[in-house]
Amino acid sequence: MIKITKKEDCCGCASCVNICPKQCIHMEMDSEGFLYPVVEKSACVDCGLCEKACPVIKEQESRQKEQESRQKEQGNSSKVPESHLKEQENVKKLVSAYPKTYAAKNKDKEIVRTSSSGGIFTLLAKMVLEEKGVVFGAVMTEDCRQVVHIAVEDPKELYRLRGSKYVQSHIGDCYRKAKEYLAQGRKVLFTGTPCQIEGLKAYLGRGEENLFTMDIICHGVPSEKVWQQYVKEQEKEAGAAVQEISFRNKDNSWKKYEIVFSFSNGETYRKNFEEDLYMRAFLQDICLRPSCYACKFKNANRVSDVTVADFWGCENILPHMDDDTGTSLLMIHSKKGENLLEAIRKDILIEEVDYQVVPQTNPSMERSARPHRDRSKFFEDLGRISFKELVEKLAKPGFSVKRSLVKLLKITGIWKMLKG
Numbered sequence: 016m017i018k019i020t021k022k023e024d025c026c027g028c029a030s031c032v033n034i035c036p037k038q039c040i041h042m043e044m045d046s047e048g049f050l051y052p053v054v055e056k057s058a059c060v061d062c063g064l065c066e067k068a069c070p071v072i073k074e075q076e077s078r079q080k081e082q083e084s085r086q087k088e089q090g091n092s093s094k095v096p097e098s099h100l101k102e103q104e105n106v107k108k109l110v111s112a113y114p115k116t117y118a119a120k121n122k123d124k125e126i127v128r129t130s131s132s133g134g135i136f137t138l139l140a141k142m143v144l145e146e147k148g149v150v151f152g153a154v155m156t157e158d159c160r161q162v163v164h165i166a167v168e169d170p171k172e173l174y175r176l177r178g179s180k181y182v183q184s185h186i187g188d189c190y191r192k193a194k195e196y197l198a199q200g201r202k203v204l205f206t207g208t209p210c211q212i213e214g215l216k217a218y219l220g221r222g223e224e225n226l227f228t229m230d231i232i233c234h235g236v237p238s239e240k241v242w243q244q245y246v247k248e249q250e251k252e253a254g255a256a257v258q259e260i261s262f263r264n265k266d267n268s269w270k271k272y273e274i275v276f277s278f279s280n281g282e283t284y285r286k287n288f289e290e291d292l293y294m295r296a297f298l299q300d301i302c303l304r305p306s307c308y309a310c311k312f313k314n315a316n317r318v319s320d321v322t323v324a325d326f327w328g329c330e331n332i333l334p335h336m337d338d339d340t341g342t343s344l345l346m347i348h349s350k351k352g353e354n355l356l357e358a359i360r361k362d363i364l365i366e367e368v369d370y371q372v373v374p375q376t377n378p379s380m381e382r383s384a385r386p387h388r389d390r391s392k393f394f395e396d397l398g399r400i401s402f403k404e405l406v407e408k409l410a411k412p413g414f415s416v417k418r419s420l421v422k423l424l425k426i427t428g429i430w431k432m433l434k435g
């Protein structure tokens with residue numbers, strides 16, 4: 016039976032909830048506003064399926080197995096035949112091989128405008144829908160309070176999935192639904208954070224020919240409680256209900272994107288991501304889920320077929336691919352991923368880049384965020400004082416710049432010299 020002893024060991028994917036044959040697990044919100052599974056013990060039959068479907072437990076087990084086999088290998092190294100050693104070397108090379116990586120951009124300018132980066136998601140989704148498939152992804156609820164995963168079968172609904180929503184999305188029963196569609200022989204494109212794709216794969220437990228998966232480079236996710244407090248205060252200030260939100264409005268610039276709220280009284284709130292207090296809290300890592308500071312799923316090699324992200328730094332590496340409307344990074348992890356790329360190639364501008372540019376320009380590909388030093392204080396005071404006061408008090412502007420500078424000085428050894 017699932018037992019959460021350390022919060023960082025649960026990413027909230029709800030795979031355990033989806034698989035439980037007795038339906039005796041539900042997700043419950045903790046004091047910070049993140050969802051965790053709770054088991055109704057009297058109904059549990061101890062079948063162990065929830066543990067088998069947990070991507071975090073799976074990852075820990077495979078890491079332990081790898082460690083044991085490495086220790087065994089070292090202990091028995093004199094007895095291993097040379098052919099076997101060569102084979103092991105080849106496997107290692109394959110595992111450490113980096114994914115083929117591209118700068119890519121949808122040729123449809125309107126789709127690029129309404130997408131967070133280069134609009135690659137929409138092309139993949141359209142292709143699957145054209146083949147009578149189903150696309151899963153995250154949408155904002157009508158009251159703008161929650162982000163939830165849904166299934167879409169009608170291309171007219173795709174606009175709801177488009178664009179990043181910087182709040183953790185509820186998976187609900189989407190893994191179960193995806194399994195049902197696959198059983199009917201339909202194609203499924205499942206999109207989400209790396210942990211949500213790992214959760215789905217662990218839930219399904221075997222390869223599915225008709226399943227295609229797309230994950231993102233993921234900085235981390237704030238809680239719904241944090242988001243809701245911000246929305247409540249924005250509505251109070253505007254004196255009207257919020258009707259629509261764009262976290263990544265690119266009307267003026269992709270690199271200097273803005274967060275935009277549209278209210279029922281016709282008013283609009285629009286702020287650059289560096290000035291908006293919610294985005295400041297998010298980007299300073301003060302309000303992320305505990306698992307995001309120790310993310311098990313940030314790797315060059317993913318279980319997804321493709322990974323998409325923003326190609327930050329594109330203007331320096333491939334200036335001709337950057338017009339400040341948004342360019343994607345696209346990484347291919349499987350044969351299915353290669354086929355997806357071939358199917359959309361005619362609709363995109365594309366150029367191959369060295370994988371090494373990814374961790375350099377987008378560290379979240381491989382590295383977890385570091386908790387802000389005042390993260391605990393932030394959650395202690397959340398709801399006690401206004402969100403705006405809280406962020407102004409604890410997440411000072413420029414904090415992340417200062418942190419990066421100190422890190423750079425430490426790496427170069429200058430920090431030690433300065434400290435005497």
Ligand SMILES: Cc1cc2nc3c(=O)[nH]c(=O)nc-3n(C[C@H](O)[C@H](O)[C@H](O)COP(=O)(O)OP(=O)(O)OC[C@H]3O[C@@H](n4cnc5c(N)ncnc54)[C@H](O)[C@@H]3O)c2cc1C
Binds near residue numbers: 162208231232
């Ligand atoms: C929480 C979060 C953190 C991110 N962190 C980074 C980062 O550090 N670096 C980086 O380069 N890119 C990051 N991205 C991804 C990036 O912003 C774009 O979403 C991505 O490049 C896809 O862009 P697109 O133009 O192809 O399509 P878009 O139409 O912009 O992408 C929409 C896709 O994002 C998914 N999605 C949106 N919100 C969520 C959510 N809350 N949970 C799960 N899936 C969601 C949708 O299901 C859909 O598949 C992040 C996205 C999110 C949601």
Ligand code: SF4
Binds near residue numbers: 017038058060064
């Ligand atoms: S052990 Fe089986 S019955 Fe019990 S909570 Fe887990 S999946 Fe459900």
Ligand code: SF4
Binds near residue numbers: 017051072
């Ligand atoms: S990581 Fe997912 S499967 Fe594992 S306990 Fe948490 S919600 Fe359940």
Ligand code: SF4
Binds near residue numbers: 026235306307313
């Ligand atoms: S940082 Fe890791 S744990 Fe957090 S949402 Fe992203 S993939 Fe999941």
